[in-house]
Amino acid sequence: MSALRKILVVDDDPVVGKSFNRVLSQDKGYVVITAENAAEALEKLHEQEYDLVFTDIKMPGMDGVELAEHVKASRPWTPVVIITGYGTAENEVRAKAAGVSDFMRKPLSPEMIEESAAHALLQPALTVVPTLQASPVEQSQIEVLEEKSNFRNIALFLAAPFIGLAYAVMLPLVGTGMLVWMGAQALMKKSRPE
Numbered sequence: 011m012s013a014l015r016k017i018l019v020v021d022d023d024p025v026v027g028k029s030f031n032r033v034l035s036q037d038k039g040y041v042v043i044t045a046e047n048a049a050e051a052l053e054k055l056h057e058q059e060y061d062l063v064f065t066d067i068k069m070p071g072m073d074g075v076e077l078a079e080h081v082k083a084s085r086p087w088t089p090v091v092i093i094t095g096y097g098t099a100e101n102e103v104r105a106k107a108a109g110v111s112d113f114m115r116k117p118l119s120p121e122m123i124e125e126s127a128a129h130a131l132l133q134p135a136l137t138v139v140p141t142l143q144a145s146p147v148e149q150s151q152i153e154v155l156e157e158k159s160n161f162r163n164i165a166l167f168l169a170a171p172f173i174g175l176a177y178a179v180m181l182p183l184v185g186t187g188m189l190v191w192m193g194a195q196a197l198m199k200k201s202r203p204e
Contacts, residue, residue: 014041015131016058020051020065020077021093030064033120034127048072052080060088062130067094067101075101078108089130093118 017040019030027044034040043060045051047069055063063081065074072080078090089111094101097115105113111130114122 015039015061015127017042017127018045018051018054018060018063019043020045020048020063020069020074022046022066022069026066026093029118030123033123038124040127048074048077048080051077055081055085059085062127063088063090064093064126065090067092067105068096075104075108075110078105078110082109089133091126091130 014036017030017034019027019042021027021044024044024046027042031042031044034042043054045054048065049071051063051065054060063078065077067074074092074094078092081088081090086109090109091112091114092101092105092110093114093116095116097113102113111133112126114126
C-alpha cells in the first residue's frame with residue numbers, strides 16, 4: 011500500500027475538521043490533522059511536512075489568505091485550498107494572488123472535498139521547478155547562448171515569409187517535374203520492343 015497523504019485542515023469550527031476527517035479517511039489514503047487557527051497551523055507546518063492544506067478565510071487572528079501566503083512563501087510546492095462561507099469576489103482574487111490551488115464555498119459536499127483534494131495533489135508535481143544558482147562564468151555563457159538564440163529566432167521570423175514563398179513557388183515546379191519524369195518513363199517503356 012502507498013504512503014498516506016497528510017492533510018492539514020485549518021478552521022476554527024471543529025465540525026469542519028471532523029467532516030474532512032470523515033470524508034478523507036485512511037482507507038482512502040489520507041490522514042487529516044486539524045488546527046483551529048493560522049498560528050497553530052504554522053506551528054504544525056514547522057514541525058512536519060503536509061501534502062495539502064485546507065484553510066478557512068475567516069479565523070481569529072491571521073486570516074486564511076495570509077496563511078496561504080506564508081505557506082507558499084516557505085513551501086511553494088505545498089498546495090493550499092481555501093474553504094469559506096464568505097465567498098466574495100475580493101476574497102477569491104486575494105486567494106488566487108496568494109497562489110492557492112482552489113477556492114471552495116461552504117457548504118461543502120463530500121464529493122467536492124474529495125475532488126478538490128485529488129486535483130490539488132496532482133498540481134504540485136507539474137508546477138514546482140527547482141532553481142539553481144549559476145556561477146558568474148556559467149551566467150555569462152548562458153547570456154551568450156540566449157543572445158544567439160534571440161538572434162536566431164529573429165532571423166527565422168524574418169525569413170519565414172520568404173521560405174514559405176519559396177515552397178509555394180517550388181512545389182508546383184517539383185510536381186510538374188515529377189509528372190514530366192513519370193511521363194518520360196512511361197513513353198520509354200512503351201517505345202521499347204518487347
